[in-house]
Amino acid sequence: MKKSHIVLIVIVAVIATIGILICSPFTWLFGGLFFEITSGNNVEIEIDSYRLCEDKDGEDVIIIKYLLKNDGKEPTSLFYEGDFYVYQDGVSLTEYVDELPKECNYDLDDQYKDIKGGISYYAEIAYVLEYPDKDVEVEVVDYGLFDENKEKVFTIK
Numbered sequence: 271m272k273k274s275h276i277v278l279i280v281i282v283a284v285i286a287t288i289g290i291l292i293c294s295p296f297t298w299l300f301g302g303l304f305f306e307i308t309s310g311n312n313v314e315i316e317i318d319s320y321r322l323c324e325d326k327d328g329e330d331v332i333i334i335k336y337l338l339k340n341d342g343k344e345p346t347s348l349f350y351e352g353d354f355y356v357y358q359d360g361v362s363l364t365e366y367v368d369e370l371p372k373e374c375n376y377d378l379d380d381q382y383k384d385i386k387g388g389i390s391y392y393a394e395i396a397y398v399l400e401y402p403d404k405d406v407e408v409e410v411v412d413y414g415l416f417d418e419n420k421e422k423v424f425t426i427k
Contacts, residue, residue, distance in 0.1 A: 313414060316336065333376055334406075337390060345387065370396060407421065
C-alpha cells in the first residue's frame, strides 16, 4: 500500500472519530457539565408568591414573584435564566407590558435587571388575569443543565 493511501486512511479515521465525539450524547453531557462547573454559572430560580392588582382600566392583573439566586461569578437577570409560563385552565396568560398604577408597586423592568454574582434578588412579572376566581399555574423552565423545571399552583382568593 502506498504512503498516500495510508495517510488518507489516517485522516479519514481522525475526522470520523472527531465527528463521533462531537455528536455523542456522552460528550455533550460531560462537556455541558464541564462548562457549567468552569464557567461558575450557578443560578437557581424559585417561584415565590403572587399578588393581585388592577390596571388603570380596572382589569385584574396578577404579579408573580420569583427568587433569583445568583451564586455564579457573572451578572445575570431573571429574563436570561429561564422561560416563564403562567396558565389558567390550561391557557397561557398574557404578560402585562404597560405601566401599572403606582399603588401596584410594580417595576416593569424588574426581570431585566442585572444581578451580580453572590446575590439573591426577588423579581416580578405581571400577567393579565383572565378569571378572578380560578387557580393560576406557574411553570419555570430553568436554562441550567441539571436544574429541574419548577411548578406551583396559586389558588386565587
